[in-house]
Amino acid sequence: MGIENVEKDPAAELKRARRGIIWSLLPQIPTLVRLFLARVLGLSETARYIDLETDITLTILRSMLGTSKPQPVGKTQGMTLLDPGVKGRIWIAKAVAEAPPERGVREAVMSVIRSMSDSEAQAAAESLRAPDVVPVEAEWTGYRAGVASDEPLPEGPEGQKYEAMVKECKNATTVLYFHGGAYYLCDPVTHRALVKRMAKNFGGRVYSVRYRLAPQHPFPAALLDALVSYFTLLYPPPGSMHEAVSPRDIIFGGDSAGGNLALALSQLLLQLRRQDVAIPWFGADRAVPLPGGIAVLSPWLDIVQSLPSWTKNSKWDYLPPPSLHEKKPPPPDDIWPAKPPREHLFVDDAFRIHPLVCLHLAESWAGLPPVWVSCGWESLADEDKYIVSRLRADDVSVVFEEYEAMPHVFPAVVPKVAQTERCMQGLTRFITAVRKDPASITSSYTCIKAKTLEEVEGDVAKLTPFQQKDVFQLAYSRVGREAPLPLVSPKL
Numbered sequence: 001m002g003i004e005n006v007e008k009d010p011a012a013e014l015k016r017a018r019r020g021i022i023w024s025l026l027p028q029i030p031t032l033v034r035l036f037l038a039r040v041l042g043l044s045e046t047a048r049y050i051d052l053e054t055d056i057t058l059t060i061l062r063s064m065l066g067t068s069k070p071q072p073v074g075k076t077q078g079m080t081l082l083d084p085g086v087k088g089r090i091w092i093a094k095a096v097a098e099a100p101p102e103r104g105v106r107e108a109v110m111s112v113i114r115s116m117s118d119s120e121a122q123a124a125a126e127s128l129r130a131p132d133v134v135p136v137e138a139e140w141t142g143y144r145a146g147v148a149s150d151e152p153l154p155e156g157p158e159g160q161k162y163e164a165m166v167k168e169c170k171n172a173t174t175v176l177y178f179h180g181g182a183y184y185l186c187d188p189v190t191h192r193a194l195v196k197r198m199a200k201n202f203g204g205r206v207y208s209v210r211y212r213l214a215p216q217h218p219f220p221a222a223l224l225d226a227l228v229s230y231f232t233l234l235y236p237p238p239g240s241m242h243e244a245v246s247p248r249d250i251i252f253g254g255d256s257a258g259g260n261l262a263l264a265l266s267q268l269l270l271q272l273r274r275q276d277v278a279i280p281w282f283g284a285d286r287a288v289p290l291p292g293g294i295a296v297l298s299p300w301l302d303i304v305q306s307l308p309s310w311t312k313n314s315k316w317d318y319l320p321p322p323s324l325h326e327k328k329p330p331p332p333d334d335i336w337p338a339k340p341p342r343e344h345l346f347v348d349d350a351f352r353i354h355p356l357v358c359l360h361l362a363e364s365w366a367g368l369p370p371v372w373v374s375c376g377w378e379s380l381a382d383e384d385k386y387i388v389s390r391l392r393a394d395d396v397s398v399v400f401e402e403y404e405a406m407p408h409v410f411p412a413v414v415p416k417v418a419q420t421e422r423c424m425q426g427l428t429r430f431i432t433a434v435r436k437d438p439a440s441i442t443s444s445y446t447c448i449k450a451k452t453l454e455e456v457e458g459d460v461a462k463l464t465p466f467q468q469k470d471v472f473q474l475a476y477s478r479v480g481r482e483a484p485l486p487l488v489s490p491k492l
Contacts, residue, residue, distance in 0.1 A: 001275050003182070003350040007392040011184070013212055020180065022487075023433045026034055027064050027068075028064065029058060030061075030062050030156070031060075031063045032056065032060070032242055035055060035056065035059050037243065038093055039052065039055070039344065041369050044141075045315070046058075046315070046316070046405065046460050047189070047388050048450075049404060049451065049453075050228055050405050050406075050417075050449035050451075051158070052413075052448060053305045053416075054074075054414050054417055057413065057414055058099055058275070058317075058318050058341035058413075059406055061318035061413070062142050062317075062318040063322045065318060065319070066320045066321075066324065068302075068326050069175075069328060070329065070330040070331065070452055071331070072330055072331050072332070072333035072336070073215060073330050073333060073335055073345070074334060074335045074338040075333070076185065076330070076331045077185055077213065077335075078187045078428070079182055080181060080185045080187060080190055080423055080482075081186075081187050081189070081458075082189070083115075083187075083326070084150070084189070085152075086150075086153040086192070087150055087151060087152050087153065087175075088144075088147065088149045088150060088151060089143060089144045089145065089147055089149065089151075089170070089196070089200075089293075090142075090144055090153075090192060090196040090202050090228065091140070091142040091143070091144045091153075091161060091164060091165035092139050092140070092141055092153060092161065092192070093137075093139070093140040093142065093158045093159070093161040093162035093238075093241070094139055094140075094158050094200045095137070095139070095140055095158065095162070095207075095242075096135045096136070096137050096138070096238045096243060097135060097136040097137075097138060097228050097229050097231075097237070098229075098238075098239070098240075098265065099133045099134050099135050099136075099228070099284075100133065100233075100237065100280070100281050100282050101282070102280035102282075104279045104280035104281065105133060105224065105226060105227050105231065105281070106130060106131070106132075106133050106227055106280055108227070108268075108272055108421075109220055109224050109227060109268065109281050110128075110130050110220075110225055110455045111275075111277075112268055112271045112272060112275075113125075113128070113220060113234070113354065113356060115271065115275075116271065116354065116355050116356060116362075117351075117354060117375075118286075118353075118354075118442075118484065119349050120135075120481070121350050121354055121479040123350070124348070124350035124351070126382065126469050127350075128348060128350075128351065129167050129218070129277075129348075129421070131134060131212070131217060131220060131224050133219040133224065133228065134212075134225075136209060136210065136211065136212075136228050137179055137187040137208050137210040137223045138188065138205070138209045138210060138229060138287075139163050139189075139192075139207075139208045139210070139222070140161075140165060140205060140207055140208075140241075140242075141165075141177075141188075141192065141196055141199055141205065141206040141207075141208050141409050142165035142166075142168060142169060142196075142199045142204075142205045142206070143163070143168060143196060143200035143338055144168065144470070145168060150433075155466065156165075157329055158162070158241065158279065159241045162241045162242065163241075165205060166205070166271075167186075168411060169203065169204050169205050169388050170203030170204070170247070171202075171203050171204050171435060172204065172249045172433060172435075173202055173203070173204035173205075173249055173251065173435050174204060174206070174207060174211045174233060174243070174245050174249055174250050175192070175195070175198060175202075175204065175205075175206045175207070175250075175251050175252075175253040175295070175431070176197075176209070176226075176229060176230060176233060176250055176251070176252050176253065176262075176291070177195055177206050177208045177209065177223075177253045177254060177258070178206050178209055178211065178226060178253070178254035178257075178258035178259075178261040178262050179191040179208065179209075179254070179255065179411055180254065180255040180256030180257050180258045180259070180297075180298075180300070180343070180412075181256065181258075182255055182256070182257050182300070182346070182377070183213065183222060183257045183260075183261075183346040184213050184214045184215060184346065186211070186344050187210060188208035188209070188210050191208060191255075191412065192208075192355050193412075194206050194218050194255070194411060194412045194414065194415070194441055195300060196203065197415075197424060198253070198427065201424050201427070201433060202427075203426040204252075206429075207229065207233060207356075208224065208376065209226065209229045211225040211226060211229075211261070212225055213339050213344070214346040214347075214458065215335055215345045215412075216335050218342075218345075218347055218348060219351060219354075219357055220348055220356070222261055223261065223265065223356065224263050225365075226262075226264070226265040227268065230252075230265065230291075231279070231286065233245040233250060233459045234247060234250075234286070234290050235281055235284075235286050236281050236287065238282065238458055247289035247290060247292065247370065249292060249435070250290045250291040250292055251291060251292055251293045251295055251431055252265060252266060252291050252294045252295070252296075253294075253295045253436060254296050254297070254299070255296070255297040255298055255299075255411075255412065256297070256298055256299065256300045256380075256408065256409050257296065257300050257303075257346075258296075258356070259296035259297060259298065259299025259300060260299055260300045260301055260303070260359055262294055262296055262299070262376055263294065263296065263301070263359045264300060264359060266291075266294055266358065266368060267356060267359065267362050267365070269289075269290055270290075270364075270366075270368065272288045273290070273367070275286055282445065290368070290369050291369060291371050292369055292434045292437065292438065293370045293372070293431070293434035293436070294368070294369065294370075294371045294372070295342070295373075295422075295427055295430055295431065296347075296370040296371075296372070296373055296374075296407045297374055297375075297411060297412075298374070298375045298376070298378060298380055298383060298384065298408050298410075299336065299359070299375075299380070299381040299383075299387070299467060300380055301358060301359040301384070301386075301387055302360055302380070302383040302471075302475065302476070303346065303347065303352065303358050304352050304353060304358060304478045304479055305360065305461075305476055305478070306323035306343075306471075306474040306475045306478035307382035307383050307386070307471070307474060307479070308382055309378070309381040309382035309383075310322050310382075311379075313377055313378055313381055313467075314379065316377040316378060316405055316406075316407060317339075317376075317377075317378045317379045317407045317408050318407055318408065318413070319378070319379045319380075319407075319408050332439050335460055340434065343381035349479075350430070352479050353475050353476060353479055353481075359387065360387050360471055360475075361471065361472060361475060362390075362392055363390050364393040364394070364482070365390060366394040366395060367396075368396045369396075369434075369438065370389065370392070370397040370398070370399070370430070370433075370434060370441040371391055371396060371397070371398045371399070372398075372399045372400075372401075372426070372427060372430040373387070373388055373398065373400045373401070373422055373429070374400070374401040374402070374403065375403070375405050375408075376403045376404075376405065376406030376408065376410050376425065377403075377404060377405050377407075378404070378406070378407050378408040379408060380408060382464070382466070384400075385400075385402075385463040385464045386463075386464045386466050386471060388400040388445070388459065388460060388463055388464075389461070389463045389464045391443075392443045392460045392461065392469075396443075397441045397442055397443055398443050398460070399421065399430055399441065399443070399444050399461070400444065400445045400460065401426050401444070401446050401448060402445070402446070402447045402448070403419050403422075403423065403448045403450075404447060404448060404449050404450040406419055406466050410423070411424065418453055419448065419450070419453070422448055422453055424461065425450075434480045442461065443460050444457070445457065445458040445459065445460045446458070469483070472484070
């Protein structure tokens with residue numbers, strides 16, 4: 001199934017994809033039998049922490065992602081773009097962030113990329129494709145109260161739907177949300193349930209961005225789309241359905257690769273502010289403010305997958321090991337391998353360890369507004385703990401919640417478990433504090449125990465064993481390069 005087929009007949013392709021998923025479960029029966037036996041015989045370590053339904057879900061995902069025959073990238077991508085439609089207690093108003101006539105946003109992004117590049121990236125800077133500035137689609141998302149779960153979305157112009165959504169908002173908080181999916185999968189349609197839940201809890205609205213996906217649009221296309229979307233909220237282009245949103249009321253949000261994008265946008269803004277840059281935007285030079293806060297779920301920061309938890313935490317997660325793509329590459333299709341060829345789906349080879357790609361390699365986060373981070377016992381745990389420690393070392397207020405035995409982006413994968421509800425409560429508390437009293441937010445580390453949800457406070461300063469020189473050496477070694485020396489390791 002190619003992407004063009006999704007566009008021609010999405011309903012038929014959705015039915016076909018659902019049938020395919022059902023058939024793909026049949027080979028998992030032996031794996032599930034082994035799971036049941038291990039739990040019955042008391043041989044399952046996971047049974048001590050997670051319920052049977054969660055264990056089954058993770059086992060199936062792990063098996064399908066790790067052992068199934070790889071599919072062409074375009075086919076896999078197309079399946080995740082299918083729109084099941086909108087019904088029930090959710091408002092969706094489709095919007096478009098129009099491209100400005102000026103090219104200042106692109107020049108700002110490319111200038112920062114060049115200024116943060118190491119020697120190899122600088123040498124390749126001329127060949128880095130500067131993406132076009134294009135209109136960026138998004139979905140305004142909010143909670144729709146008082147309707148049945150199968151109630152369809154009312155017909156009518158998108159502006160009417162937007163106004164109806166705003167009437168149900170209890171405050172002005174707006175989450176600028178970037179979905180996950182390894183930068184080449186998924187869409188706002190795949191994350192509607194998650195962002196609706198967020199909007200319901202904090203009482204505001206979510207602007208969920210349909211940024212351009214790799215491999216067709218590699219770095220920095222998504223980052224440029226993120227900046228255009230942020231400026232659209234701040235400085236609405238002519239004809240926009242929304243009024244200007246104060247930066248104090250905006251929170252960057254995202255999961256997995258979307259968490260990477262939220263933090264990449266934040267780092268980009270820090271760099272632009274340090275350079276005192278104003279960006280031409282629809283006829284006026286606009287300032288570059290910071291948002292009120294940043295909230296990320298299991299952010300994917302180590303794009304080259306160099307830190308140890310990518311392998312040592314595999315039994316708690318469903319993500320495949322870093323070696324899988326090398327051992328079982330997807331069959332070629334129209335979009336992959338790329339032309340010219342590169343190693344990574346998302347980024348050209350010379351920029352794989354650029355600080356706007358591997359965010360844990362960024363030199364400084366000083367000046368950032370409060371940040372909330374959550375993760376589980378997952379493959380990304382090392383990088384998430386490390387970035388929390390780096391934020392604290394740079395005097396950023398950072399609230400970190402670690403969920404015992406939970407997998408990557410568990411609120412989306414196992415939405416009904418108690419840990420997900422607790423995670424959403426923690427996120428809501430943070431968003432509310434950003435709105436009411438951001439100065440009250442202080443750095444903290446809380447471990448939420450499995451099953452009991454007991455909260456154990458820890459020391460943010462002791463989260464990670466890694467120093468800056470360690471993560472640089474691991475990342476550079478992963479791509480076959482020697483890390484720049486000397487590196488000064490901050491006290492984490």
